[in-house]
Amino acid sequence: MSDLSPLSPSAAPASNTPDGERLRRWRLVLGEAAQDSDQAAMLAGDDLRIDQALAALYDAQENAGLRGGSGASAPRVARWLGDIREYFPASVVQVMQKDAFERLDLRSMLLQPEMLAAAQPDVHLVATLISLGRVIPAKTRETARQVVHKVVAALQRKLEEPLRSAISGALNRAERNRRPRHAEIDWRRTIQANLRHWQADYRRLIPQTLIGYGRRARRTQREVILCIDQSGSMAASVVYASICGAVMAALPAVKTRLVVFDTAVVDLSEQLDDPVDLLFGVQLGGGTDINRAVGYCQSLISDQRNTILVLISDLYEGGVENALLQRASELLQSGVQLIVLLALSDEGAPAYDHRLAAKLAALGVPSFAYTPDLFPDLMAAAIRRQDVGLWAAQQGIVAARAER
Numbered sequence: 438m439s440d441l442s443p444l445s446p447s448a449a450p451a452s453n454t455p456d457g458e459r460l461r462r463w464r465l466v467l468g469e470a471a472q473d474s475d476q477a478a479m480l481a482g483d484d485l486r487i488d489q490a491l492a493a494l495y496d497a498q499e500n501a502g503l504r505g506g507s508g509a510s511a512p513r514v515a516r517w518l519g520d521i522r523e524y525f526p527a528s529v530v531q532v533m534q535k536d537a538f539e540r541l542d543l544r545s546m547l548l549q550p551e552m553l554a555a556a557q558p559d560v561h562l563v564a565t566l567i568s569l570g571r572v573i574p575a576k577t578r579e580t581a582r583q584v585v586h587k588v589v590a591a592l593q594r595k596l597e598e599p600l601r602s603a604i605s606g607a608l609n610r611a612e613r614n615r616r617p618r619h620a621e622i623d624w625r626r627t628i629q630a631n632l633r634h635w636q637a638d639y640r641r642l643i644p645q646t647l648i649g650y651g652r653r654a655r656r657t658q659r660e661v662i663l664c665i666d667q668s669g670s671m672a673a674s675v676v677y678a679s680i681c682g683a684v685m686a687a688l689p690a691v692k693t694r695l696v697v698f699d700t701a702v703v704d705l706s707e708q709l710d711d712p713v714d715l716l717f718g719v720q721l722g723g724g725t726d727i728n729r730a731v732g733y734c735q736s737l738i739s740d741q742r743n744t745i746l747v748l749i750s751d752l753y754e755g756g757v758e759n760a761l762l763q764r765a766s767e768l769l770q771s772g773v774q775l776i777v778l779l780a781l782s783d784e785g786a787p788a789y790d791h792r793l794a795a796k797l798a799a800l801g802v803p804s805f806a807y808t809p810d811l812f813p814d815l816m817a818a819a820i821r822r823q824d825v826g827l828w829a830a831q832q833g834i835v836a837a838r839a840e841r
Contacts, residue, residue: 461484486520527557531559534562535561547573547581548574559588561673562588564672565672567719568672585717589713592676592677592809595810597684600685600812601687601688603814604685604688604690604817617647623648627644630644630646659690660738661692662693662695662734663693664746664748666697666748667697670751670788671721672721673784674778677812679712679716679719682712685816693709698726698730700726725750725755726754726756727754727756730748731765734746738768742773745816748778749780749781751780751790752777752779752797752804753790758793777797777805781806781808786806789804792840795837799840803836804837814828
């Protein structure tokens, strides 16, 4: 219960005893319907306003005044957005704000700049703005861009250094150096390469060849293609994947491409230098043709052995499933590393097509969902050509399994 507790419940509970505090919390959780109980705590001051803010969203009778978010309800919604930001921590505000958009049809509110400015910027708000897209009027567009820019900048600060460090380190260690300095020697590979030089009489291995980790290279060493399903259910994943793609695009040793798709395929690689423009280029919703998108990505690949194709999709295929499986098999056989992310978000276990995920697993394609903070480690594992399925298991991530 503590995660959903208000920040500053200044009003006194029914008593200062632990039981009084417990009753106060239950009263806030259960709402006005619990007031009739003999044991119910009386609310006043900030507690009363917190209760009203919760009732406005979760009580069917009270939320009628917020529903629709237009006309006379607009001022009340603006006050409500301000109230929840005052009384609850940011993580709870994000949940309530998301619930409000879904329960009360408040998306139209975001077309008004003053309402949008009052909202708490987060990934879900960005996804909602992206879904509105071209419907956003000119007077609100700049405010919308500011909100998206604020969220993008925060996520870039969070993800950039871990992603840059993990990928650069993995690239340097993936390369081989035949004239290494002492600190650069890869002892395991050096010993393996020199086992025939074992001197039994001296019980010593005298290496004739030294193998070391590569030094920092400026040439392209890996090609990464992010192929992102832009159906409505993948909204948060689109935001995170786009920002990760923008960070990787700034690394000279990684050539990054970003492709989004529904039933059509759009290559947004040229916009990776500006993730805000990139996100406004996404069109959330519509059908899904995964086979067509993977086919387009396949046509981009010139160096199969050094290419990592990351398909970010819930795998609800509206195209030709057998053709998709055939493409996946061809990619693997050619040396491409193919990975399926069922979700790249903080939203918990996603809904996805378990049957198709199992068929891909039978081919050797790992499919799993995880949070954005693990993305740098995933890319590092893929660059080192580790078994990504084994890497996922070591992180406690449950991957889709082949059908028996």
